[in-house]
């Protein structure tokens with residue numbers, strides 16, 4: 069009997085350790101991802117700044133020369149030696165490339181901030197439909213060109229949750245759905261509840277997900293979108309929010325036909 073107790077306690081400890089090491093692994097993965105994603109834009113913005121500094125030197129030389137040269141010809145020849153016309157074009161290119169790079173870093177940082185704010189809200193009973201409606205309002209502009217949105221809400225009690233974080237989950241699923249639709253399609257937002265769990269679901273008639281991608285969807289920074297179009301943090305953030313609720317996300321997808329993400333949430337949180 070005592071033996072068994074020990075064993076159970078040891079098992080619980082191993083379990084806790086495993087959970088901890090899984091968390092550490094997730095944080096490590098996230099940090100490595102951030103470093104990788106930010107490294108490239110930071111790299112070229114840095115080298116652009118160096119090049120710009122050189123150009124500014126040359127431009128200052130030209131401007132200073134306007135005070136000292138004895139003839140316009142002399143000035144013109146200086147301008148030519150310093151390749152002013154090349155500088156002129158390249159300066160603009162370097163600046164817009166750098167702006168894009170810094171914009172990309174900013175997007176990543178903003179998405180990361182969402183991760184770090186995850187702990188700031190308290191669980192409270194809330195009307196999921198209201199949250200979904202306000203999220204729909206927020207993205208209706210983005211959705212209306214891509215899809216007809218159909219609402220199929222079931223009967224739901226209030227559920228104990230972090231409402232603004234669930235809105236974020238819905239927001240990401242809805243934008244993903246819109247992005248998956250090439251020309252025009254249908255996005256269906258439905259809800260329901262079963263055996264103490266409530267669910268909401270975003271279904272789209274978009275391009276679907278390749279079988280080999282299904283297992284990677286929730287990895288931080290996994291994205292099939294072009295650089296600058298997606299950070300690949302949406303689903304990973306969504307899944308940590310849902311896990312925090314003690315829920316889970318189901319995915320079903322068929323290439324070329326569409327995708328269904330269903331978020332399951334306990335109606336009551338254990339106290």
Ligand SMILES: Nc1ncnc2c1ncn2[C@@H]1O[C@H](COP(=O)(O)OP(=O)(O)OP(=O)(O)O)[C@@H](O)[C@H]1O
Pocket residue numbers: 179240244245248272274275276277285290291292293297298299300301302303304327
């Ligand atoms: N409804 C969907 N249909 C097809 N593919 C999807 C759908 N939802 C997600 N995906 C795939 O999963 C990937 C990861 O999604 P996720 O939301 O995490 O990142 P993202 O949308 O690429 O970028 P972000 O959300 O950070 O802007 C997407 O790039 C896409 O390939």
Ligand SMILES: [Mg+2]
Pocket residue numbers: 240243244298302303
């Ligand atoms: Mg997304």
